[in-house]
Amino acid sequence: MTDAPALVPLDYSAHTLGELLGPEWSDSLVRAFRWMTLARVLDGRMLALQRQGRIGFYGPATGQEAVSVGAALSIGPTDWVFPGLREQLVALARGHSLTTYMHHLFADDRDPARGRQMPCHPSAREVRYVSMSSVIGTQVTQAVGLAYGLKLRGDPSVALAFFGDGATSANDFHAGANLAAVWNAPVVLCCTNNQWAISVPVEHQTAVATLAEKAKAYGLPGERVDGTDIVAVTSRLRSAVARARSGEGPSLLEFVVYRMTPHSSSDDPTRYQSADWMARARARDPYLRLEGLLRTLGLADDGSVAAWREESDASVRAAIAEAEAAPSPVPESLLTDVFESVDGRPAPS
C-alpha cells in the first residue's frame, strides 16, 4: 500500500488570476467557494435524509461542483442551461431559491413541478434552467435547437448543454454535436467527465484517449479542462461562451472530474470501484483545492471557512424545515399539465 496522494494544490498568483478571471477575481472565487460549500452541505444532508426515508432519491454532485459554479460565473442572466443530473448548483448559483429546490427534493405541493419528477430533476424557468428528463443525452440536440433560435432572432444569448461521459456514446450527443457545427449555433457543449457511467469506467465507454478530441470529427474545437480547478473551468468556459456569443461558433469542453460519491442514493460503488479510487479523487477535490487557494491568497482562514459552512448549514436546515412542513401535491395535480388546451383525455366534443 502506498500512502494516499496529497491534495494537488491550485497554484495561481494574484496576477495570473486577474488575467484569467478579470478584476473581480477575488470576489468571484469567494462567491464560488461559498456556493461549493452550500453544495457540499446539501449533498451530505440530502443523502442522509434519503437514508432516513425522508426524501425518495438523491443524486449528489460532490467532486463536480467547480464545473457548475464555474458555469454560473461564466454566463449572463439571459443565457440558457440544459442540465444533466448533477448541475442543480448552476440553477442555485444563478438565483433559483434553495427553498423552492428543497420543495422539489421533497416532491411536495410547493414544487413548481408538483412533485412529478424524481428529486434532482428540477425545472427553474426564472433562471432559464431547462427541465430535464432522466434520459441520457437528449438535452444536447435540444440545446442546439434553442441556440439555432437565438441565432435566427439575433438574440445575443447562448445555450450551455451539460452531459456526462456516458452521454458521449448516446445518439443525441452525436446528432447534437453535428447539428451545432453545421448550424454554427451559439452553444457550448459541456461534457462533465466524472469517469463513471454508474459502474462502467470511461475507458470502457470509448476507445479515444480524450472525449474532447471527438469534437474534431464534427468540425468543432474541443478542449480538455481540469474540471476540479475552478479557475481553469471558469476561464475556459468564458472563452467558449464569448466565442459562441460573438458568432464564431460552438465548441466542446471536456471537464475531467472525479465522482466522489455513489452514482446516486440507489448505487453501491464498492461493487465496482477499486479501493484507491477515492484516494485519487480526494487529491483532486475541487472544494479543498479552492479552499487551499483562498487560504494561500489570504482570502479565507479557519474562521471564514467555518462561518461559511455554518451559513450553508443554517440555510439548508431552514429549507428542509419549510419543505417538510409543506403538504403533498394535491390529487388534482395528477391530471393537469398534460395538455394546455385540453387536460386529460378524451377531449370534449
Next chain:
Amino acid sequence: MTELTIVQAINRGLAEAMRADPDVLVLGEDVGVNGGVFRATEGLHKEFGADRVIDTPLSETGIVGAAIGMALYGLKPIAEIQFVDFIYPAFDQIVSELAKFRYRSGGQYPCHVVIRSPYGGGIKGGLYHSQSPEAYFAHTSGLKVVIPSTPADAKALLTTAIHDPDPVLFLEPKRIYRAVSGEVPDGELRVPFGVARTAREGADVTLLAYGAMIPTCLQAAETLAASGVQAEVLDLRTLVPLDEAAVLASVEKTGRAVIVHEAPRFCGFGAELAAILAEKAFFSLKAPVQRVTGYDTPFPYALENMYLPNAERIVHAARATLAAG
C-alpha cells in the same frame, strides 16, 4: 375556394402559416431546395429562405430534438419526418421529451412542436415506406395525433395544429396525397381538434376510420348501398383528442360498428375504439364489433394489396354485423 390535392393543401397551409407568423419554421430532410420528396414544402425555401426552411442533416432525433429546443425558446417549428417509418430514431425525443415537457415542468416549459409525416401503404413502399404507427403515439399521454383525409381538412387541421399550444403529430395519408382532390377554402380556416366528421350518413352500420381508409370506406358504403344497406362513415380526424361522443352517437344509432385501419390489428387503435364501444355502447350493439385491419405481420412489399384493408373486406365485415342480428 380552390381545387387542391391533399399535398397541395398541406403546402398551402404551411405557406400561409409562415407568411402570417415569422416564428413558424420548417425543418427536415430534403424540405428545402428540393421541396420535400413529396413536394409538400415546394416553394417555401424560395419564399422564406434557408433560415426558416431548414435542410437538416440526416438525423431524425436531431430534427425532433432541435425542434423541441426551438419550441422551448418560443418558435413554432414544424418538423418533417420524411416517412413515418423513419420516426423511430426520434421516438425517444417524442415520447420521453416532447410529450412530457409540460407535465414534468409543471407548465413552466410548454413545448409546441408539430411533427408532420407521411404514413400508410399503397405506394409500393415495402416494409419501410408504408407503416401506420399511430397507436404508439396515441398511447403516449401529452401528444395529440391528427390524421386528415380530405384536402380541406388537411389544410384546416394543419393550421389548427400550428396554432395549438401542445405537441401534435400530424400524419399525412400519402397514398391519397394526389389521388384525392377537393375544394379548399382560401385563407385561414381551422377545424377544431376532437370533432369527428360524418363523411357519409347511414342508419344500418357505422364504419369508423381515418386517413387513407376513408375513401376505401366510402367505396364500401357505395357497394353496401347497392344492396340496400346504409353505412355511416365516421372520419375521426383526430385520434387524440378523440371525439368519443360522435363515435358513441353513431354506433348507438346504427347498433353496428366496423373499425377500419391499415395498422396491424393487435393493440391497434381499433382495439381502443372497440373497448370504448364495449364499455359505453354495449346495450346499443346489435352485433359484435368487427375490425378490418392490416395483418399482424410486418408490412409486405409484393402483397401489399392483400395486406391493406379494401372495400371488399369492409363490405364483408359489415355484412357479418348485419347477419349477427
